[in-house]
Amino acid sequence: MTPPLITNLYTADPSAHVFNGRVYIYPSHDRETDIAFNDNGDQYDMADYHVYSTSTLEPPYADVVDHGVVLRTEDVPWVGKQLWAPDAAEKDGKSYLYFPARDKAGVFRIGVAVGERPEGPFVPDPEPIRGTFSIDPASFVDDTDGAAYLYFGGLWGGQLQCYQGGHDKFDTAWLGPQEPSGADKKALFPKVARLSADMRSLVDDEVRDLVILAPETGEPIAADDHDRRFFEAAWMHKKDDTYYFSYSTGDTHYIVYATSKSPLGPFTYAGRILEPVLGWTTHHSIVEFQGRWWLFHHDCELSKGVDHLRSVKVKEIFYNQEGKITTEKPE
Numbered sequence: 073m074t075p076p077l078i079t080n081l082y083t084a085d086p087s088a089h090v091f092n093g094r095v096y097i098y099p100s101h102d103r104e105t106d107i108a109f110n111d112n113g114d115q116y117d118m119a120d121y122h123v124y125s126t127s128t129l130e131p132p133y134a135d136v137v138d139h140g141v142v143l144r145t146e147d148v149p150w151v152g153k154q155l156w157a158p159d160a161a162e163k164d165g166k167s168y169l170y171f172p173a174r175d176k177a178g179v180f181r182i183g184v185a186v187g188e189r190p191e192g193p194f195v196p197d198p199e200p201i202r203g204t205f206s207i208d209p210a211s212f213v214d215d216t217d218g219a220a221y222l223y224f225g226g227l228w229g230g231q232l233q234c235y236q237g238g239h240d241k242f243d244t245a246w247l248g249p250q251e252p253s254g255a256d257k258k259a260l261f262p263k264v265a266r267l268s269a270d271m272r273s274l275v276d277d278e279v280r281d282l283v284i285l286a287p288e289t290g291e292p293i294a295a296d297d298h299d300r301r302f303f304e305a306a307w308m309h310k311k312d313d314t315y316y317f318s319y320s321t322g323d324t325h326y327i328v329y330a331t332s333k334s335p336l337g338p339f340t341y342a343g344r345i346l347e348p349v350l351g352w353t354t355h356h357s358i359v360e361f362q363g364r365w366w367l368f369h370h371d372c373e374l375s376k377g378v379d380h381l382r383s384v385k386v387k388e389i390f391y392n393q394e395g396k397i398t399t400e401k402p403e
Contacts, residue, residue: 076374076383077133078124084116084382085157085305085355086368087210091167091190095361097124097368098160098169102381109352111249113229115380118155120144121171123191129366129386142192143169143185149198150183152176156230157305157355161211161220161271162190168271169194170201170209170222172230179242180231182209182224184272203265203277205239206232208355211267212308214335220267221335222274223282225260226304227251227322232260239263239279251295258292259284259301262319264336282306282317283338284330293341298324300341305355308335311365314395318345320354327356327369329397345389345397352379358389365389 077086082102089096098121105117123139145151151173158171167187175181182204185194201222207230210223225232234246251260264282266275284293284302293301303322308315317339318329325348330339346354351372358367367389375381392402 073373074385074387075131075133077126077129077368077386078136078138078384079374080138081122082375082381083122083124083384084353084370085208086357086370086384086386087157087159087307088357088359088366088368088386089160089162089190090359090361091162094125094127095129095359095366096160096190097126097384098158099124099370099384100155100157105380109379111228112247113154113156116154116156116229117380119153121155121158121169123160125191129361129364129388139191142187143171143194143196145173148173148183148185148196150175150181150200152178154180156180157208159210159357160190161213163213163220163271166271167192167194168211170211172207172209172224175200179205180207181205182207182222186272197272201273203239203274203279205235205242206230206263208304208306210306210308210357212310212335215310219335220271221264221308222267223262223264223306223308223317225262225302225306227260227302230304232263232304236260253295255294255296257295259295259297261292262302262306262317280336282336284317285338285340287340287342290340298322299326300328307357309358309360310335311360311391311395315339316358316397318356318358320356325349325352325354327354327367331395343396345399350377351382353382365391
């Protein structure tokens with residue numbers, strides 16, 4: 073078992089990227105709260121973001137730097153509460169922080185803030201990104217053509233299930249711990265959109281489903297397939313010519329992945345990366361650093377099981393000759 077990477081604060085939902093020869097980690101910041109655990113996630117009452125960086129991923133993590141608070145709830149005009157899992161990107165000398173939050177009406181939107189350096193600080197745009205909704209934005213800049221994408225979505229407290237009538241139709245009847253079920257129902261899919269050249273808007277405001285297929289049938293994963301269906305925590309990375317979309321299954325607590333030859337999919341389910349951890353949530357990112365691949369995730373070991381007080385961890389992962397992800401180094 074690896075020790076926590078960050079110990080000065082409770083942190084979760086780590087999004088890791090390599091900028092300027094260092095690993096930068098963009099986590100959410102857990103804090104103490106009296107709010108009782110519920111399926112809407114009200115106990116995750118985050119109010120700001122810190123950025124961390126390091127030059128080594130080997131314990132005892134002596135080089136981890138906390139760059140301090142880079143964005144607060146009160147900095148963003150449209151935000152009501154809950155700065156949840158963020159991500160970041162770098163393009164043309166600028167850094168971009170993507171973040172979800174509830175607006176003044178309690179509906180989750182996704183915003184963007186811009187900085188001059190990957191460690192921030194970041195200045196938010198005054199409105200959320202038009203066309204986005206729900207939570208867990210994950211940015212991806214394709215090294216093939218420079219195109220940038222935003223992946224997002226999360227069920228239950230993340231409200232993704234409220235948009236079954238269309239990406240612009242928020243249905244309050246679906247608020248709370250519910251989602252489609254039944255033999256004839258397909259799972260709700262994460263969303264993907266092309267980012268415009270400015271990295272602060274979507275191309276033509278177009279959002280599409282990122283379809284995930286079952287390998288044995290070639291059909292979309294079923295809604296009742298809770299071990300494999302998408303719940304939250306979208307992440308995209310690329311190795312060679314294969315795109316790897318990984319995510320949390322939510323109430324079954326796995327991190328799993330699917331593969332495609334296109335960043336827009338469709339993707340085919342390929343396996344598990346991480347088994348359930350201590351704590352209800354599981355959220356991750358995957359990055360290559362110094363020729364090795366690393367899985368960032370969180371658990372509640374440091375808080376001795378307090379669900380809303382989580383800590384970021386990291387472990388090495390590997391690929392076999394077929395391109396499958398494995399947690400054990402191949403012989």
